[in-house]
Amino acid sequence: xxxxxxxxxxxxxxxxxxxxxxxxxxxxxxxxxxxxxxxxxxxxxxxxxxxxxxxxxxxxxxxxxxxxxxxxxxxxxxxxxxxxxxxxxxxxxxxxxxxxxxxxxxxxxxxxxxxxxxxxxxxxxxxxxxxxxxxxxxxxxxxxxxxxxxxxxxxxxxxxxxxxxxxxx
Numbered sequence: 001x002x003x004x005x006x007x008x009x010x011x012x013x014x015x016x017x018x019x020x021x022x023x024x025x026x027x028x029x030x031x032x033x034x035x036x037x038x039x040x041x042x043x044x045x046x047x048x049x050x051x052x053x054x055x056x057x058x059x060x061x062x063x064x065x066x067x068x069x070x071x072x073x074x075x076x077x078x079x080x081x082x083x084x085x086x087x088x089x090x091x092x093x094x095x096x097x098x099x100x101x102x103x104x105x106x107x108x109x110x111x112x113x114x115x116x117x118x119x120x121x122x123x124x125x126x127x128x129x130x131x132x133x134x135x136x137x138x139x140x141x142x143x144x145x146x147x148x149x150x151x152x153x154x155x156x157x158x159x160x161x162x163x164x165x166x167x168x169x
Contacts, residue, residue, distance in 0.1 A: 007151055034143070081152060085145045
């Protein structure tokens with residue numbers, strides 16, 4: 001397993017290369033921005049190592065990610081190629097729903113939890129990639145997913161190299 005700093009460096013390097021290629025191929029700065037935002041969010045805040053990183057990186061915000069570290073053990077579902085990103089996305093949606101509920105009850109929001117649920121349902125039901133909001137969401141999620149994929153492949157590659165070197169040397 002690679003160290004957190006090495007994961008970050010490699011993910012940031014690959015992210016820069018991919019964003020450069022995305023801008024070069026699509027000439028669409030907005031899509032590249034949302035892809036990069038998803039990549040950076042997943043690399044620096046919501047990575048497959050979210051279950052161990054909250055104690056190190058997020059400082060006073062660690063209480064937001066602490067329940068995730070209890071629910072998902074390291075290298076378990078959080079490191080699954082497909083379900084890892086989805087679990088973090090669902091966790092984020094639920095966490096945001098809890099915040100909506102709290103702020104609604106305190107009187108700071110006029111949207112209730114049921115309206116939040118209806119909004120999410122309608123957002124998914126009316127998915128249309130030709131609309132900008134959906135394009136941006138897809139590219140943000142793609143950035144998150146590919147960042148996680150890069151992280152997981154680095155973990156697997158480093159583990160494989162260590163296994164081979166232990167056998168040979």
